[in-house]
Amino acid sequence: MMVPGITTAAEGLCGIHWNILGQVYTPMQVSTESFAWHALLPPETFVPPHIHPTQDEFVLVLDGALDAVLDGEARQARAGDLLTMPRGIAHGLFNNSGKALRLFFCVTPTGRLFELFTAIHNLPDAREVIRRSALHEVEFLSPGETRR
DSSP states (O other): OOOOOOOOTTTOGGGOOEEETTEEEEEEEEOSSOEEEEEEEOTTOEEEEEEOTTOEEEEEEOSSEEEEEETTEEEEEETTOEEEEOTTOOEEEEOOSSSOEEEEEEEESOTTHHHHHHHHTTOOOHHHHHHHHHTTTOEEOOTTOOOO
């Protein structure tokens, strides 16, 4: 159940800050209906193409420019733009801007994503991140794969 309030950017939800392959994710809100987090993507970091079969995902670009592949099509989103990624659609996010980018993510329903982020926090091996993701309702694609 959601309750009214303010989650500060510095604190995040319960003081949690996850390091996921060099990116910093700070959960801001979680309920059964939705999960929202702030993300800081250093230059040259990326979220490889993947599918959420049980969730719709939205990303608001807070600053800079983010390269994305949405359903096999390369696109770029700039500050203030909202990326909409319906469940079952392959998508990948890439910071090719040369600067750190701030993003705001939201998925609905929450599914097992909060558990996944907890499980992959500080894992140094991308293969292990991908393996554990498959156990938490996230399916990473093979390089070059663009299927729905």
